[in-house]
Amino acid sequence: MVSLIPADVGKDDPSPETGLFLQYPDETIREVIDKKVADHPGKVIIEKTPAHFHKMDKIFRMYPDAKVVFVRRGAKATISSMLLNGTANGNPSTWNMNQCVLIYGAARRVWQTWKGDERVGAVFYEDLANVPELTVRGLFVWLGLDLEHVNDCIEANHRTPAYDVPGVLRKGTVDSWKEDLSEGQSELIDSIFEEEAAVA
Numbered sequence: 001m002v003s004l005i006p007a008d009v010g011k012d013d014p015s016p017e018t019g020l021f022l023q024y025p026d027e028t029i030r031e032v033i034d035k036k037v038a039d040h041p042g043k044v045i046i047e048k049t050p051a052h053f054h055k056m057d058k059i060f061r062m063y064p065d066a067k068v069v070f071v072r073r074g075a076k077a078t079i080s081s082m083l084l085n086g087t088a089n090g091n092p093s094t095w096n097m098n099q100c101v102l103i104y105g106a107a108r109r110v111w112q113t114w115k116g117d118e119r120v121g122a123v124f125y126e127d128l129a130n131v132p133e134l135t136v137r138g139l140f141v142w143l144g145l146d147l148e149h150v151n152d153c154i155e156a157n158h159r160t161p162a163y164d165v166p167g168v169l170r171k172g173t174v175d176s177w178k179e180d181l182s183e184g185q186s187e188l189i190d191s192i193f194e195e196e197a198a199v200a
Helices: 025-037 052-061 075-084 096-115 123-131 130-145 147-157 182-191
Strands: 070-072 120-124
Touching: 025 052, 052 096, 070 096, 070 123, 070 130, 075 096, 075 123, 075 182, 096 182, 120 123, 123 130, 130 147
Parallel strands: 070 120
Antiparallel strands: none
């Protein structure tokens, strides 16, 4: 597997997210991905920009055989994480509660729309954290990847990152939201989303 990185589209950015399908015309997207494929024959190309869920139609129009994996997580855990994004070093949050609710709701609606498509799969965030080998193995089977690389994938994910984006890489557990959200915030999210039905 090989990830697209910002340098592939001429961006000097430590984040591994390129925003390729959000920012560029079809011709540029094809040029970037074709070059990556040519440079890494036999590899699967990965792009992980979360906001690409807005561009599902475009992705499948350009690459009908592509597969999209949703990482599903409950409303409170996701919104808490979004609120904390950018605050780890004492900086103001990029998003407020209203924006986080809107983004989460949009992601949930896209998942509900596409979840029956055979090209669209999902894993739960908590499963990735708690039972990584079983979860990653199931994902590899669905993607048609060689199972001998499952452990390599898990080990790579646990290495110390080569870069640090303040506020994005935080220490915590899958249920840290219980301490991070105030009672009022928790009740507000409950009033907007029914947790059982709101896993995006």
